Amino acid sequence: MADAAKxxxxxxxxxxxxxxxxxxxxxxxxRDINMTVNRGERxxxxxxxxSGKSTLIRCINRLEEHQQGQIIVDGTELTNDLKNIDKVRxxxxxxxxxxxLFPHLTILENCTLAPIWVRKVxxxxxxxxxxxxxxxxxxxxxxxxxxxxxxxxxQQRVAIARSLCMKPRIxxxxxxxxxxxxxxIKEVLDTMIQLAEEGMTMLCxxxxxxFAQAVANRxxxxxxxxxxxxxxxxxFFNNPQSDRTKLFLxxxxxx
Amino acid sequence: MSDTHALTVTFVRDTMLPPAPxxxxxRGAVKWMRENLFSTPLNIALTVVGLLAVYALVTAALPxxxxxxxxxxxxxxxxxxxxxxxxxxxxxxxxxxxxxxWHQFLFGFYPPSQYWRPVLAxxxxxxxLAPVLFAGQKRNLTIVLGSVAVYLLVTLYLAxxxxxxxxxxxxxxxxxIGLAQVQPGRLLWFTLLYPALCFWLLWGGSIWSPVVVMAxxxxxxxxxxxxxxxxxxxxxxxxxxxxxxLWWLYLDIPTARALQQALPFxxxxxxxxxxxxxxxxxxxGVTGITFSLPIGILLALGRQSDMLIVKTLSVGFIEFIRxxxxxxxxxxxxxxxxxxxxxxxxxxxxxxxxxxxTFFAAAYxxxxxxxxxxxxxxxxxxxxxxxxxxYWRAQRLIILPQALxxxxxxxxxxxxxxxxxxxxxxxxxxxxxxxxxxxxxxxxINWKGIYWEPYIFVGAIFFIICFGMSRYSMYLEQKLKTxxx
Numbered sequence: 001m002a003d004a005a006k007x008x009x010x011x012x013x014x015x016x017x018x019x020x021x022x023x024x025x026x027x028x029x030x031r032d033i034n035m036t037v038n039r040g041e042r043x044x045x046x047x048x049x050x051s052g053k054s055t056l057i058r059c060i061n062r063l064e065e066h067q068q069g070q071i072i073v074d075g076t077e078l079t080n081d082l083k084n085i086d087k088v089r090x091x092x093x094x095x096x097x098x099x100x101l102f103p104h105l106t107i108l109e110n111c112t113l114a115p116i117w118v119r120k121v122x123x124x125x126x127x128x129x130x131x132x133x134x135x136x137x138x139x140x141x142x143x144x145x146x147x148x149x150x151x152x153x154x155q156q157r158v159a160i161a162r163s164l165c166m167k168p169r170i171x172x173x174x175x176x177x178x179x180x181x182x183x184x185i186k187e188v189l190d191t192m193i194q195l196a197e198e199g200m201t202m203l204c205x206x207x208x209x210x211f212a213q214a215v216a217n218r219x220x221x222x223x224x225x226x227x228x229x230x231x232x233x234x235x236f237f238n239n240p241q242s243d244r245t246k247l248f249l250x251x252x253x254x255x
Numbered sequence: 256m257s258d259t260h261a262l263t264v265t266f267v268r269d270t271m272l273p274p275a276p277x278x279x280x281x282r283g284a285v286k287w288m289r290e291n292l293f294s295t296p297l298n299i300a301l302t303v304v305g306l307l308a309v310y311a312l313v314t315a316a317l318p319x320x321x322x323x324x325x326x327x328x329x330x331x332x333x334x335x336x337x338x339x340x341x342x343x344x345x346x347x348x349x350x351x352x353x354x355x356x357w358h359q360f361l362f363g364f365y366p367p368s369q370y371w372r373p374v375l376a377x378x379x380x381x382x383x384l385a386p387v388l389f390a391g392q393k394r395n396l397t398i399v400l401g402s403v404a405v406y407l408l409v410t411l412y413l414a415x416x417x418x419x420x421x422x423x424x425x426x427x428x429x430x431x432i433g434l435a436q437v438q439p440g441r442l443l444w445f446t447l448l449y450p451a452l453c454f455w456l457l458w459g460g461s462i463w464s465p466v467v468v469m470a471x472x473x474x475x476x477x478x479x480x481x482x483x484x485x486x487x488x489x490x491x492x493x494x495x496x497x498x499x500x501l502w503w504l505y506l507d508i509p510t511a512r513a514l515q516q517a518l519p520f521x522x523x524x525x526x527x528x529x530x531x532x533x534x535x536x537x538x539x540g541v542t543g544i545t546f547s548l549p550i551g552i553l554l555a556l557g558r559q560s561d562m563l564i565v566k567t568l569s570v571g572f573i574e575f576i577r578x579x580x581x582x583x584x585x586x587x588x589x590x591x592x593x594x595x596x597x598x599x600x601x602x603x604x605x606x607x608x609x610x611x612x613t614f615f616a617a618a619y620x621x622x623x624x625x626x627x628x629x630x631x632x633x634x635x636x637x638x639x640x641x642x643x644x645x646y647w648r649a650q651r652l653i654i655l656p657q658a659l660x661x662x663x664x665x666x667x668x669x670x671x672x673x674x675x676x677x678x679x680x681x682x683x684x685x686x687x688x689x690x691x692x693x694x695x696x697x698x699x700i701n702w703k704g705i706y707w708e709p710y711i712f713v714g715a716i717f718f719i720i721c722f723g724m725s726r727y728s729m730y731l732e733q734k735l736k737t738x739x740x
Contacts, residue, residue, distance in 0.1 A: 063637055082645070090643030100638035104656050104737055113652060114642035146737040166642065 009217060012039040013072075014170055014201045015060060020069030022055065022225075029055050030066070031225045039169075042202045044212040044233075047222035048248060053205045056222070057172045060203065061092045074169060090118050093163030097175040099155040101147035107134070107158050108143040111165045119166065126165070133161040137191050153184025157191050164195075171195065173204040209253060213237060221245050322347030325354055329701035352702050353712050359695065360713065363531015363686045369459075369523060371416035373534050375424055376456045378407045380541065382431055383449035386442035388727065396435045396442070404428045450545075457530075457538065459522035463514040467507050475499035527605045531686030533716060538605065540674040543612040547673065548666070550613065551620025552659075556650060558625055569621070576618035582682050584611040589683035608680050616673040623665040627658035660735050667728035671721045688713045 015037040022030040029052045037043060045053045058064040059071060062078050062085045071078045073088045102110050111130035115121040121129070134140045137157035139150075147155055156176055163171060173192065177185040189211050196202055196215040206212070212219050213233050220230040221244075229236070229245045237253075240246045279285060292302045322341045327333040330349055337347035353360070362373060382403045389395040407428060411421050434441055451465035475495040483491025515521070530538065557569030576584070588607040631654060639649035659666070681690035693709040696702050 061641055063640060086643050086645055089641060092641075094638075094641040096634060096638065096641075098632075098634050100632075100634035102635065102638070102653055102657075104660065104735070114644060117648050117652065118643045148737060162642075 008199055009038055009040040013037070014039045014041070014074060015203075016070070016072040017060075018070045020059065020066050020071060022052075022059065022064065022066045022068075029225050030059070033069070033227060035220070035227065035230075037170075037201065037203065039201050040199050041218060042196045042200075042216050043204065043218045043220060044216040045203065045205045045220045045222060046207060046209075046212070046248075046252075047228075051222040052225040053222045054174050057094075057174055057203050057205055060170075060172060061089050061094055063094075086118075090114075090166055091169050093166060093168035093171045095156070095159050095163055095171070095173045095176045097178050099147070099152070099159045099179075101155055101159055101162070103147050106144050106146055107139075107150070110147065110158060111162045114162070115165050130161070130165050133164045134158070136164070136194070137161045138187075151184060152180045153187045156180065156184075156188045160188075160191055160195070170201045170203070173202065173206065175205050175207075177206060177208055207252065209237070221248065223248075319346045319348055323350050324348070325350050327351035328355075330703065330705050349705060349708055350712075352696065352705050352708055356692075356696050356702075357712075360532045360688050360692050360709075360716075362534050363692065364529045365525060365531070365534060366523070366529065368415075369525060371411055371414035371420065372456045372459070372522065372525075374410045374414050375407065375416070375420070376453045377537070378403050378410070378424075378428070379449060379452065379456075380537075381406075382428060383446045386439065386446055391439060393435060393439055396439055397432060400428060400432045400435055404432065455522070457525065457534075458527075459524040461511060461515040461519075461521040463511040463518075463520075467511040467514070468503065470510075471499045471502045471507065474502055527603050530605060532688045532692050535605070535680070535685060536674070536677040536688055539609050539612055539677045539680065542609045543616055543673050543677075544670050546613045547616035547620055547669075550617035551624055552655065554617060554621035555624035555628060558621065559628060572614075573618045573621050576614055577622070581612070581615050581676055581679055584615055585679060585683045587611065604683070604685065608683065608685065612673065612677065615676075616669060619669045619672075620666060623662050623669055624658060626665065627660075627662035628654065630661050631657055660732075663728050663732050663735075667724055671724055674721060674724070675717060688716070 013036055015035075017033050017035045020030060020033040021028070033056060045056065047053045055064055059066050059078075060073060066078075074091055076084050076088050078084065078088060101107075102113070105113065108127060108130055111134065112123065112126040115126040115129065116123055131140055131143065134143055137160055139154055139157055139161075142150060142154060142158070147158065150158065160176075176192070177188050180188060185208070189208060192202070192204070192211065193215050204211075204216075216233050218230060219233050219236040221228050221236070221240075221242075223244050229240065229242050231241075236245075237249065240249055276282070280289065293299050318341070322337050322345055324333045324336045324347055327336060327349065328351070330352070333347070333349035333351055337345055341347060358367065358370070362370060365373060382400055385396055385399040385403075389399065404425065407424055411424060416424075431442060431445060448469070451469045455462055455465045475498065477495075478498045479491050479495035482494045485491075486494070554569045554573055557565045558573065560566045560569070585608060588611045589604060592602065592607055635653055635657065636649070639653040644652065678687040678689040681687040686692055686695070689710070693713065696709055697705060
């Protein structure tokens with residue numbers, strides 16, 4: 001169990017989404033999304049596939065564009081203004097389902113690239129920071145290997161370290177364990193739990209309900225592009241309100 | 256029945272068998288021949304036919320090679336020597352022609368007293384390419400630069416180079432070898448200066464013309480550096496380009512002339528129509544290769560752009576250039592371009608041909624690189640975006656290194672194709688090594704009727720250069736291989 005005392009949730013708003021809608025062509029993927037994330041919150045978003053949960057968090061760093069409504073991240077509204085988008089992206093870390101490490105660069109170079117080129121950190125300092133975070137995800141000895149030489153779980157931990165090297169204030173996780181073997185899932189989840197204990201604001205799309213129960217302070221259930229239910233984890237799992245949630249939980253926890 | 260007992264069911268091995276060599280039919284040459292040459296009746300038949308074909312070829316061609324004549328003044332003399340040594344009716348190659356005319360194959364009608372200039376330019380070309388081809392590899396760099404030094408010592412001596420130029424070239428190359436040991440990255444400055452140096456060495460004239468042209472680039476960069484912090488990157492670049500273009504249009508020629516009057520220094524001018532042979536092929540090929548790659552990359556990115564005008568222009572350019580035969584473009588270069596330019600402008604024919612060959616190769620490269628870009632998973636773009644890299648940084652640091660790596664074989668194929676296509680300039684009256692020079696040689700009364708020798712000679716040189724490019728591409732692929740699949 002995570003140490004709840006350390007996980008301080010503040011009143012400061014980190015992400016504010018109001019009346020957000022998104023379409024893919026004719027298809028209405030996200031419908032009237034309203035949510036507020038305070039600094040220090042750890043939110044797990046779950047739901048059946050195609051429910052728009054990945055699209056939602058990808059809107060937060062503008063990998064996807066929304067057509068209606070407002071998204072404010074750290075006081076910056078996401079519009080077509082490229083400067084704002086790059087500013088938000090450098091403050092928001094993202095971890096992908098398929099890791100998306102850069103295969104032509106070593107682990108260390110993967111971690112130092114963005115700090116050097118975006119934050120203009122001197123190379124030496126960037127390398128020190130990178131080694132610090134690689135130690136934290138427990139793979140400093142792999143620093144000079146290439147991503148192709150690492151296991152999936154190790155690659156995902158590098159991906160987390162790579163995001164952390166930008167010193168982000170918010171971390172987004174898009175199904176970080178879905179492409180991993182069961183034994184590797186644990187090493188990645190441990191890293192994420194550790195991050196949560198340090199007070200990182202996290203939004204996590206995942207089917208790992210154990211993780212949700214351990215560290216989340218709020219669980220959001222989505223279906224058909226809408227937020228169907230949100231609650232603190234104990235209530236959410238023990239006493240789901242909507243029928244759709246009950247069905248989903250029975251399927252996901254049933255075996 | 257050594258270690259098993261016939262009537263018992265349980266069995267325990269008490270002695271381990273040592274490994275034995277396989278039977279004769281299963282190893283070495285016998286096995287290889289069985290598997291590859293005589294595995295089926297059809298294979299046996301094909302092997303026999305193949306051996307007969309090889310035999311027929313060798314018996315037909317071998318005497319011709321063996322009876323080669325190197326010392327003769329004409330083709331008929333060659334034939335007499337062959338007849339005298341190998342008997343009446345024997346065939347023999349007449350390499351004496353190459354011995355007498357090799358300089359035309361290499362330099363065309365370049366003035367013989369100035370041969371040291373192209374020779375030096377070629378050596379320095381290798382020195383300029385080395386820092387690009389072997390970036391950061393001290394050992395390979397030193398090997399290449401050392402070979403260039405040896406090459407220059409020998410060839411410059413043979414070409415009767417003026418003492419000053421000889422000493423200066425050797426000093427430059429030794430300096431580069433020294434620099435390669437300390438700061439190999441700095442060698443790229445030589446690569447940047449090389450185009451102007453090469454132009455001046457080959458065409459001659461006042462040294463101030465290339466210097467003043469390069470000053471335009473320096474001006475561009477200076478204005479960009481000064482203006483961009485104030486007015487932003489794109490306007491800064493535009494201002495730099497504007498200033499540079501104004502410099503080239505209005506101040507370039509007067510400045511060069513004034514400098515030449517004040518400090519006259521230069522080489523004997525050589526006209527473009529004196530260029531020929533491999534000098535011409537390499538000048539066109541290397542310039543085309545150098546400039547087509549960046550243009551091709553920009554076109555490929557342009558084709559993927561979200562901006563409608565950029566995309567339409569890129570697609571239009573690529574499709575138009577690819578849809579037209581190169582010879583058409585060369586005719587355009589030699590004939591039509593004159594009509595579009597203001598009367599009285601002399602726009603060098605080699606330069607015009609280079610521009611169109613470059614465009615032609617760039618259009619092909621653009622499609623090759625687009626293939627490489629398409630091969631990248633979307634996740635790479637997303638990861639670059641998510642880290643806050645802007646478009647150009649993402650392209651330069653993440654996307655292009657991977658896309659270009661995937662496309663290396665196809666890119667090098669395009670380069671090899673471009674280099675061989677330089678022989679097509681024969682159609683616009685330039686003296687390419689294959690048709691142009693050979694025709695001149697065969698028009699000589701002494702060598703009339705010679706047929707195989709010039710083509711074999713030219714073909715062999717083309718093969719060496721193209722094979723070199725191909726081997727380099729394989730080396731590069733191996734070096735850049737990081738996926739460990």
